[in-house]
Amino acid sequence: MFIDPFLVEVKIKLLGKEELASALLAAWRPLIAAEQLTPKRLSEALEYWRVLLPLSQRMKELEAAQFPEEKTLSVSELIKLKFLSERAFNEEVRKLQEELAEASEGGPVDYWKFVMRETYEETLLRAYALSFIISNGYANLIINPVEETILIEMAGKQVQRKGGKSVPISINYEKWMAMRNLKNRTEGIKNE
Numbered sequence: 001m002f003i004d005p006f007l008v009e010v011k012i013k014l015l016g017k018e019e020l021a022s023a024l025l026a027a028w029r030p031l032i033a034a035e036q037l038t039p040k041r042l043s044e045a046l047e048y049w050r051v052l053l054p055l056s057q058r059m060k061e062l063e064a065a066q067f068p069e070e071k072t073l074s075v076s077e078l079i080k081l082k083f084l085s086e087r088a089f090n091e092e093v094r095k096l097q098e099e100l101a102e103a104s105e106g107g108p109v110d111y112w113k114f115v116m117r118e119t120y121e122e123t124l125l126r127a128y129a130l131s132f133i134i135s136n137g138y139a140n141l142i143i144n145p146v147e148e149t150i151l152i153e154m155a156g157k158q159v160q161r162k163g164g165k166s167v168p169i170s171i172n173y174e175k176w177m178a179m180r181n182l183k184n185r186t187e188g189i190k191n192e
Contacts, residue, residue: 007145014146089129096129097138101154108142108151111169112179120176127171141167 015023053061103109115126130152133139137158142151150169 004145010146092125093129093132096126097133097154100130100133100139100152104153108153111141111150111152113183114152115171116176116179116183118180120173123176124171127169131169143167 012020100109100114103114111130115123115130117123117126130139134141134152137155137160139152139154142153143149144151
């Protein structure tokens, strides 16, 4: 995952001394304690670093390894694979667009609250259909990198995107599970 160094710098500058110290203590994982140092362990450590290949050589070996390539499928490819019918997809997009229009009448809505559903598959389908709506200029993303929030709102009318930018929003299964659990805990607290 890539995090813009400028955003990290801004966040660090915004933290107070106590918050910065707490973050350091929460993230600090000492690798060794003084009582664990023995002449034998120091000798093993020295030998490890002596035989370790240079980083440039290790990177060449990593580049040579064959990894399965991730691929993004277009709607037409999904239809060809019979994973999705064009009519069903267009109907799903239309329904989602109506739902977004209704949900955002009072202003922008949280992206994650809008796409999250009880199953991972439903969440992915909603996110994919929403990306289609946004790409076609019917809705806008409002991203605040400092607060790490993503909001969506309907565009007043269809916007022709010229030289627009692509914003990848990753939804892997682990992230979905964590967000679903957080949502369930939050709803459980509200119901109490």
